[in-house]
Every structure is written in structure tokens, then in C-alpha cells.
Amino acid sequence: xxxxxQTPKFRILKIGQSMTLQCTQDMNHNYMYWYRQDPxxxxxxxxxxxxxxxxxxxxxxxxxxxxxxxxEDFPLRLELAAPSQTxxxxxxxxxxxxxxxxxxxxxxxxxxxxxx
Amino acid sequence: KxxxxxxPQSLIILEGKNCTLQCNYTVSPFSNLRWYKQDxxxxxxxxxxxxxxxxxxxxxxxxxxxDADTKQSSLHITASQLSDSxxxxxVVSHLDSWGKLQFGAGTQVVVTP
Numbered sequence: 001x002x003x004x005x006q007t008p009k010f011r012i013l014k015i016g017q018s019m020t021l022q023c024t025q026d027m028n029h030n031y032m033y034w035y036r037q038d039p040x041x042x043x044x045x046x047x048x049x050x051x052x053x054x055x056x057x058x059x060x061x062x063x064x065x066x067x068x069x070x071x072e073d074f075p076l077r078l079e080l081a082a083p084s085q086t087x088x089x090x091x092x093x094x095x096x097x098x099x100x101x102x103x104x105x106x107x108x109x110x111x112x113x114x115x116x
Numbered sequence: 117k118x119x120x121x122x123x124p125q126s127l128i129i130l131e132g133k134n135c136t137l138q139c140n141y142t143v144s145p146f147s148n149l150r151w152y153k154q155d156x157x158x159x160x161x162x163x164x165x166x167x168x169x170x171x172x173x174x175x176x177x178x179x180x181x182x183d184a185d186t187k188q189s190s191l192h193i194t195a196s197q198l199s200d201s202x203x204x205x206x207v208v209s210h211l212d213s214w215g216k217l218q219f220g221a222g223t224q225v226v227v228t229p
Binding site for chain 2: 004035040041042043044045048058059090092104105106107108109110
């Protein structure tokens with residue numbers, strides 16, 4: 001299994017541009033998540049999805065949109081890029097519960113985004 | 117205010133030595149506490165998960181402890197290796213917010229030869 005894959009690895013955007021960060025998992029997980037990680041800060045949840053067709057806002061959703069048309073894919077959309085969105089973005093996935101009853105999130109390698 | 121505080125922010129240790137990282141949290145009600153290892157340029161990888169009823173859990177040279185009464189956890193690294201150089205992140209889960217985790221800022225560990 002490839003696990004959680006993300007593309008691109010790095011991107012530079014100009015203010016006002018839009019882009020989509022791709023995330024795919026091949027573990028048949030129901031739950032998927034998008035986080036952002038800023039220097040010196042803990043990861044913040046942007047959006048999450050409990051299954052295909054169902055998404056919900058996390059802690060910092062403003063400026064982002066998501067969709068979940070399949071179990072495998074969970075793209076994150078930035079419509080009007082702003083310098084405040086410069087960050088490292090991580091996608092993660094998990095089962096509802098693993099065998100021990102405690103869900104484990106598996107993370108992708110991240111996408112570094114720079115907005116100038 | 118961050119509900120998960122980690123200390124120290126960073127530390128440097130010699131290869132072969134031990135070290136202990138601290139995590140204090142205010143998340144309530146508490147479900148479980150995890151420690152993740154994040155190598156530079158990579159996503160976090162789970163090391164341990166503990167519920168409120170567990171006091172300690174080990175994963176190789178990593179041993180996590182939990183005191184749910186004082187809301188403190190520690191991660192002990194034994195006989196450090198160069199490959200232990202990474203950021204170690206404490207993550208706490210709400211009991212009634214399944215899947216939504218509170219992340220600490222991490223402790224950056226550098227192991228030198």
C-alpha cells in the first residue's frame with residue numbers, strides 16, 4: 001500500500017491565484033482530514049470527512065473548500081490565495097476505530113505552499 | 117490558548133544518552149493521548165496511544181507515561197540514536213469530539229554524534 005499520498009510537494013502561488021491540493025489514500029479509510037502546520041505551532045484541522053459525500057469544517061476552514069466524491073480522494077481547494085495561507089498542509093486518514101478501539105491517523109508527506 | 121503545551125521547545129543530546137519530553141494538557145473530557153514523531157519534511161507518525169486508564173506504554177526505545185489526574189504525559193527516549201532526531205508531538209483527543217485532535221507545537225530533538 002502507498003498509504004496517504006499528496007501532490008504537489010511544493011508550490012508557489014501569487015496572491016489571488018487558486019489551486020487544488022490533492023490527497024489520495026489506498027487503505028479504504030472512512031475518515032480523512034486536512035491540517036495546516038505553521039512554524040512553532042501545532043497542527044490545525046481545516047476540514048474533515050467521515051465518508052464519501054460528507055464533509056465538515058474544522059478549526060480553521062476560512063479560505064478553503066473540500067469535496068469527497070470517492071472514498072480514496074479528498075482534495076483541498078484554495079480559491080483566492082493569501083499570504084496567510086503560506087503553510088505546510090498535511091492530509092491524513094483513519095478507520096472509524098482500529099482493533100484496539102482507538103483510531104490512528106495516518107499522515108501524508110505534506111505539501112509546502114508559499115503565497116507571495 | 118493552546119490546550120496542549122510541550123516542553124522543552126528543543127533539546128540537543130549526545131548519541132547514546134537518554135532524554136525525557138514533557139506534555140501538559142487541559143483538554144477535557146479526555147479520551148486519549150498520543151505521541152507522534154515527525155521527521156523533517158515528512159508527515160507525523162504515531163508512536164504510542166494511551167487512554168486515561170493507561171499509565172505507561174512502550175514502543176521500542178520510546179516509553180510514554182500518563183498521569184490523567186495531573187494531566188501530564190512524558191515521552192522517554194532511551195539510548196538515543198541519530199535517527200531519533202525529529203520533532204515529537206503530543207496530541208490529545210476530546211472524548212466527545214471523535215477524530216478532532218489537539219496538537220502540541222512539538223519538541224525538536226537533535227541527537228549529535
